[in-house]
Amino acid sequence: MTRFRVAVHIVPRKGVLDPQGKAVSDALHALGFSAVHETRVGRHLVLDLDAADRSAAESSVRGMCDKLLANPVTEDYEIAGVTTP
Amino acid sequence: MKVGIVTFPGSNREVDASLAAQAVGAEVVTLWHKDHDLQGADVIILPGGFSYGDYLRAGAIARFSPIMQEVVEHAKRGGPVLGICNGFQILCEAHLLPGALLRNASLRFASQWVTLRVENADTLFTSAYEAGQLIRVPVAHGDGRFTADADTITALEEAGQVVFRYVDRQGNPLPAANPNGSLNDIAGIVNDRGNVLGLMPHPEDAVDPLLGSTDGLGLFESLLSRVAA
Numbered sequence: 001m002t003r004f005r006v007a008v009h010i011v012p013r014k015g016v017l018d019p020q021g022k023a024v025s026d027a028l029h030a031l032g033f034s035a036v037h038e039t040r041v042g043r044h045l046v047l048d049l050d051a052a053d054r055s056a057a058e059s060s061v062r063g064m065c066d067k068l069l070a071n072p073v074t075e076d077y078e079i080a081g082v083t084t085p
Numbered sequence: 086m087k088v089g090i091v092t093f094p095g096s097n098r099e100v101d102a103s104l105a106a107q108a109v110g111a112e113v114v115t116l117w118h119k120d121h122d123l124q125g126a127d128v129i130i131l132p133g134g135f136s137y138g139d140y141l142r143a144g145a146i147a148r149f150s151p152i153m154q155e156v157v158e159h160a161k162r163g164g165p166v167l168g169i170c171n172g173f174q175i176l177c178e179a180h181l182l183p184g185a186l187l188r189n190a191s192l193r194f195a196s197q198w199v200t201l202r203v204e205n206a207d208t209l210f211t212s213a214y215e216a217g218q219l220i221r222v223p224v225a226h227g228d229g230r231f232t233a234d235a236d237t238i239t240a241l242e243e244a245g246q247v248v249f250r251y252v253d254r255q256g257n258p259l260p261a262a263n264p265n266g267s268l269n270d271i272a273g274i275v276n277d278r279g280n281v282l283g284l285m286p287h288p289e290d291a292v293d294p295l296l297g298s299t300d301g302l303g304l305f306e307s308l309l310s311r312v313a314a
Binding site for chain 1: 141142145146149177178183184185187188189190191192230232233234266
């Protein structure tokens with residue numbers, strides 16, 4: 001077994017109203033960052049875990065996302081990176 | 086009727102729920118989140134609060150408490166389950182009810198009195214009310230915006246599963262009367278079988294004239310009249 005560090009991005013699904021993202025967009029526009037079309041505010045999780053290899057580490061974290069870390073009704077997730085810490 | 090009231094770490098309305106159940110003559114048994122036994126309760130209430138600090142998502146961690154496995158079994162047997170506020174969030178996370186509850190559209194914690202219209206008075210939980218009746222109850226939540234995909238919302242509406250809707254004092258659904266931006270002004274829904282109800286407002290805090298309203302009593306009276314003593 002090897003220790004892996006897996007990072008996950010979880011963001012509100014497209015079409016789900018994200019008032020935090022809208023507030024951040026509005027603030028950015030007020031500061032002159034007018035090129036911003038949309039902001040979505042989510043969570044970034046970093047998990048250290050033991051797995052046989054990288055793909056096992058990733059698939060294990062996908063299982064965690066499906067069961068607990070993300071809500072399939074309102075959120076999408078993506079594995080942002082798998083590294084060895 | 087024996088009512089089991091579950092306390093999670095961070096629950097804070099379990100005493101209110103107990104008092105409301107006792108006010109209509111129910112026997113109350115308190116259940117701890119680590120319990121594996123419902124102690125013969127006929128009705129389960131998941132009370133309001135901030136179980137597990139609302140960490141990750143409101144209700145996401147409470148859903149995996151040992152007692153919740155028993156609550157899910159109870160619901161699958163057709164046993165009545167009432168989720169209030171955080172309890173509603175837990176029921177959605179546990180997939181006993183469809184949809185999810187997200188941060189209020191205002192990004193503000195909503196602590197206020199609201200008017201609800203009873204949309205369906207033919208449920209286990211609302212038979213003491215009349216369809217279209219307006220009731221006054223308080224809300225106190227930061228994550229109460231009911232959300233589901235369009236097909237689910239349509240299905241809920243068509244099946245009469247939307248039980249309570251936010252309206253103004255004249256009974257009209259208006260954006261200003263909706264404290265959290267819930268789709269279709271939905272305040273409470275029941276599952277397709279009719280034995281699981283979740284709502285964001287607090288009927289248990291509207292059971293005594295001293296509290297400003299007794300309109301919440303009807304929910305507990307409905308349960309009492311439909312569940313064998």
